[in-house]
Amino acid sequence: AQSVAQPEDQVNVAEGNPLTVKCTYSVSGNPYLFWYVQYPNRGLQFLLKYITGDNLVKGSYGFEAEFNKSQTSFHLKKPSALVSDSALYFCAVRDPYGNKLVFGAGTILRVKS
Amino acid sequence: DTGVSQDPRHKITKRGQNVTFRCDPISEHNRLYWYRQTLGQGPEFLTYFQNEAQLEKSRLLSDRFSAERPKGSFSTLEIQRTEQGDSAMYLCASSLYSGSDSPLHFGNGTRLTVT
Numbered sequence: 001a002q003s004v005a006q007p008e009d010q011v012n013v014a015e016g017n018p019l020t021v022k023c024t025y026s027v028s029g030n031p032y033l034f035w036y037v038q039y040p041n042r043g044l045q046f047l048l049k050y051i052t053g054d055n056l057v058k059g060s061y062g063f064e065a066e067f068n069k070s071q072t073s074f075h076l077k078k079p080s081a082l083v084s085d086s087a088l089y090f091c092a093v094r095d096p097y098g099n100k101l102v103f104g105a106g107t108i109l110r111v112k113s
Numbered sequence: 114d115t116g117v118s119q120d121p122r123h124k125i126t127k128r129g130q131n132v133t134f135r136c137d138p139i140s141e142h143n144r145l146y147w148y149r150q151t152l153g154q155g156p157e158f159l160t161y162f163q164n165e166a167q168l169e170k171s172r173l174l175s176d177r178f179s180a181e182r183p184k185g186s187f188s189t190l191e192i193q194r195t196e197q198g199d200s201a202m203y204l205c206a207s208s209l210y211s212g213s214d215s216p217l218h219f220g221n222g223t224r225l226t227v228t
Contacts, residue, residue: 004155032214043117043204043219044156051214090155099169100146101217103155 002027002093006104013081015113021076023091023104033074034092034101035065044090050074061085081111115139117220119205125226126195133191134223138207145188146217147180148204149173156204162188163210195227 003026013019025031032051036044048059055067065076074091088108092101118137126132138145144163148156159178160170164185174180177195182188192199202224206217 034216036219041221041224043206043221044217046216046218049214049216092155099144100158100161101156102158105153105155 002031002102004091004093004102004104006089006091006107008107009105010108010110012110012112015083015111016080019076019078019081019085019109019111021089021091021107021109023074023076024072025074025091025093026072027093031074032094033065033067034094035059035063035074035076036090036092036103038088038090038106047076047089081109083111083113085109086111117205117207117218119203119220119223121223122221123224123226125228128195128197128227130195131191131193132195132225133189134203134205134225136188136190136205136207136220138187138205139209139218142207142209142218143185144208144210144215145182146206146208147188147190148206150202150204150222151200159190192225195225197227200225200227 005024034049035047038044048057050057050067058064063078088106090106091104094101120135146161147159150156160180162182177193180190202222204222206219208215208217
């Protein structure tokens with residue numbers, strides 16, 4: 001069965017610095033990978049996805065993610081963090097033969113000014 | 114695109130009572146999902162529909178839980194004889210399924226508190 005691990009409960013970064021939120025996955029076959037963001041008392045918002053092709057995927061709000069098949073990782077990145085990026089971030093995987101998303105436990109991102 | 118709408122936003126109920134939540138998906142979306150999220154955890158899959166057919170149910174969905182999607186439009190999730198362990202955020206999502214790369218669009222959730 002597919003699974004996702006987000007090894008950091010929280011990531012702290014200063015505004016203007018680059019940020020990375022880590023994700024590793026386990027799935028049989030080729031993975032379909034997603035990142036979502038959740039603000040307090042809100043649903044999840046889609047940021048970006050990797051299906052195939054270029055290992056660097058660009059998404060919403062200046063975020064990007066790097067797919068690494070040998071390390072089974074899909075880390076979320078942003079070159080310059082904003083205070084407004086502070087939120088809860090979820091990595092998710094969907095088996096191409098399955099029909100649902102399996103989410104990680106989430107990582108809290110705190111960006112301080 | 115008015116987004117996925119869930120009602121109510123908050124529900125407080127006493128243990129043993131029945132509750133029903135409603136989800137209105139994005140109008141052209143053929144798939145509808147229910148997830149449950151507890152504090153400090155990622156969303157856990159409960160069930161999903163393609164049009165009006167319920168195609169998969171999680172083992173998390175006990176006999177006290179039932180979901181419907183009549184006519185393939187809105188969906189309801191009912192919990193009978195609620196327990197304190199049912200307290201969680203219940204999230205609905207929809208997608209226009211054209212392959213496994215279709216992202217899910219989530220509503221803002223219904224927060225259930227069982228006292």
